Structures are given as C-alpha cells and as structure tokens.
Amino acid sequence: MTDIPPSHPRYLSLITRERLVEMVHRGIASEAGLIAHGRGEAYDYLIGERTNDFAEKAERAAVASLLLAEHPVISINGNAAALSGKELIELGRETGSLLEVNLFHRTGERVERITEYLISLGAKHILGPEPDARIPGLDHARALCHKDGIYSADVVLVPLEDGDRAQALKKMGKKVITIDLNPLSRTARAADITIVDNIIRAIPNMVSLAKEMKKTAEEELQKIIDSYDNEHILRSALEEIGRAVDRL
Ligand code: PTJ
Numbered sequence: 575m576t577d578i579p580p581s582h583p584r585y586l587s588l589i590t591r592e593r594l595v596e597m598v599h600r601g602i603a604s605e606a607g608l609i610a611h612g613r614g615e616a617y618d619y620l621i622g623e624r625t626n627d628f629a630e631k632a633e634r635a636a637v638a639s640l641l642l643a644e645h646p647v648i649s650i651n652g653n654a655a656a657l658s659g660k661e662l663i664e665l666g667r668e669t670g671s672l673l674e675v676n677l678f679h680r681t682g683e684r685v686e687r688i689t690e691y692l693i694s695l696g697a698k699h700i701l702g703p704e705p706d707a708r709i710p711g712l713d714h715a716r717a718l719c720h721k722d723g724i725y726s727a728d729v730v731l732v733p734l735e736d737g738d739r740a741q742a743l744k745k746m747g748k749k750v751i752t753i754d755l756n757p758l759s760r761t762a763r764a765a766d767i768t769i770v771d772n773i774i775r776a777i778p779n780m781v782s783l784a785k786e787m788k789k790t791a792e793e794e795l796q797k798i799i800d801s802y803d804n805e806h807i808l809r810s811a812l813e814e815i816g817r818a819v820d821r822l
Contacts, residue, residue, distance in 0.1 A: 587615065587623075590657065590774060597656035601687045604679040607653045610734060617755035618772050620815040625779060628810035629771035635802035636731065636751045636767045637783040638795040640669035643729035643749075649676040650702075654733045654773060655688045661777040663697045668784035671731070674723040675702030678736045680715040711742045732761070733773050740764045753777075757811035768804055770811040 578588045594611055597603040625633075640646045648671045650662055655675070666673045675688045682703070689700045705718035707725035716739060719725050730743055733753040737760025743750050744764055752765040753776045762768045769776050787795065 594653070594656055597652070600691075601684055602691055603652035603656040604677075604684070606679055607651075607656070610653060614734070614755040614772065617757075617770075617815075620818050621755070621770065621811065622814070622818070622821060623772070625771050625775050626811070626814055628807045628814070629769055629776065630779070631802070632767050632769040632804075632807050633771070633776060633779050634783055634787075635798055636769060637669065637780050637787050638790075638798040639729050639749055639751060639767065640665075640671055640731065641784065641787060641790075642792060642795050642799070643671075643727075645727050646671040646729045646731070647701075647723050647727035648673050649724055649730060649732045649735070650674065650688065650692070651677050651734060652679075652684065652688065655691060658733075658773050658777040659692055660695045661781055663692060663695055664781045665731075665777055665784060666697075668781055668788065672723055672727075673697060673700050674720055675700060676719055676724060676732075678716050678739070680718065709739065709742045709746065711745060712739060717742075732765075733776075735761045737761045737764060757808045757815070762808060766804060767802065768808060768811075770807070 576592060578585060594603055594608060598605055646669060648662055648666050650673055675685050677684060685702050689702050692700050701720040701723040705720055707719050707721040708717040709719055724730055727748055729749045731751045732740060735752050740750055740752060740761040741764045750765045751767040752761050753769040753773050754762045755770060755772060756762060757770045
C-alpha cells in the first residue's frame, strides 16, 4: 500500500481508495467497483462528505424497517464487503437480518472469496455461493439469488446497487432500501428508502441506531416509517448539492 501520512487533508479518502484497490487485488471488489467508487466520491464532495439530516432520517427509517421486517436481508456486493464488511455483519446481527452475497459482475470464485472474507471477519452464516432462485425479469447471472434469502425477503438492503436489479426487486413487492451517494441514480429513485451517504459513514450510523432502536416499541418504529417521505429526502439531497457553492 502507498504510504499515506495521516496528516494529509484527504487522508480518509486516500486510504479508502487504497483499501478498495487492495480488495480488487484480493479478488473481492471488481475492477468496475473502482469506477463506481469514483462516481460516489464525486457526489460525496457535493454533499460535504458528511451525514446530512436527510441521510440521518433515511438511516433511521431504514433501521426501523429492518427491525420490523418479517424476513430482512442485507445484500452484499464487492464494494460493500471491501469497505464495510465488518460493520455490515454487525448490522445483520443487531437487526436480525440475513446476509447474502449478491453480485453484479458475478463469478462463482468471487462469491466464494467474499463469503470467506466475511466469515474471516466473524460472520456466522452467509448466503450466496449456492443460489437456488432467480430474480424475475433479469437476465444473466446477476439474477441469481437464494430462495431463503433475497428471493423471499420482505425488506432488502441493497447498498451501491445497480438500477435494474433495484427495480426488479421492487417489482417482486419488496421494500427496497439502498445506500447511494448519487440521488439521481435509477436505484436511488426506485428505492423506498434512499440513504444518500457514504457507506463508510452510513453503516456504522445504522449499527448505533439499531442498538438504540431495538428497545423502541413497535408502534414507535411504525410511526417513523409512516412519516418517512423518500421523495422529500431525495429533493433535500439535491438541494444540498445545489448549496455546494456556499461552502466555497
Ligand atoms: O461487486 P459487484 O460485482 O456486485 O459490483 C458492484 C458495483 C458497485 C461495481 C456495481 O453494483 C455497479 O456497477 O454499481 P453502479 O451501477 O456503478 O452503482 C453504484 C452506485 O453507488 C453509484 O450511484 C455510486 O454513486 C454509488 N456509490 C459508489 N461508492 C459509494 C456509493 N454510494 C455510497 N457509498 C459509497 N462509498
């Protein structure tokens, strides 16, 4: 890894990049994942590289939805595993969600590597390597999933997702939660809850929220969900981007 001094003003961003590059070499993230990350970084600049109010509200509604779900599943792709593997496992534990490795650029070998990597981080049970169902309406290997996992989930968290698959999951009647720094992406617009935040901030926030909200009464959690308006959240994110000029 390149030696980056912690005093560098872009330290966090630079070590995150280094981490992703290393994960590409380890066969966990895909090469296309680097491009996806670059796009995310650009939007992160525009929202001030912080968790804004609109993201905090979405994170809260997302955690409430996972806690109230019958069968919540967290879908993990290469970038998500590389950047937030440990914290995603913790979120699964705190919300009672199953974890499923589900890839856009799917190869059996990469699913295996990500699964082994998550197990090395402490995951007890990971779905992914032996898919036995398909998401209807999608061709190719990206449709593959587990019957007991994503296929039968009522609520699914799909961070950094491809627009097509997010829409296909919606068509299956699932509640779709995404984390996407681009509020204009097809995924961001298709989802029921869009967290416009960097996954490296969003997941730790959601773990803290889950620990706190686990003790909240179901009716209170339901109120959080009922008062949530994703259209408004996406507009607020775009307004924040419009205010980037004020931060000059
Ligand atoms: O590991 P695989 O094969 O499943 O592939 C994963 C990627 C991410 C490469 C694949 O799903 C893909 O190509 O995704 P897209 O269509 O590029 O969409 C990714 C979205 O995530 C984009 O809108 C980015 O702005 C956003 N994004 C990128 N990095 C982050 C992010 N959002 C939150 N946090 C990030 N760190």
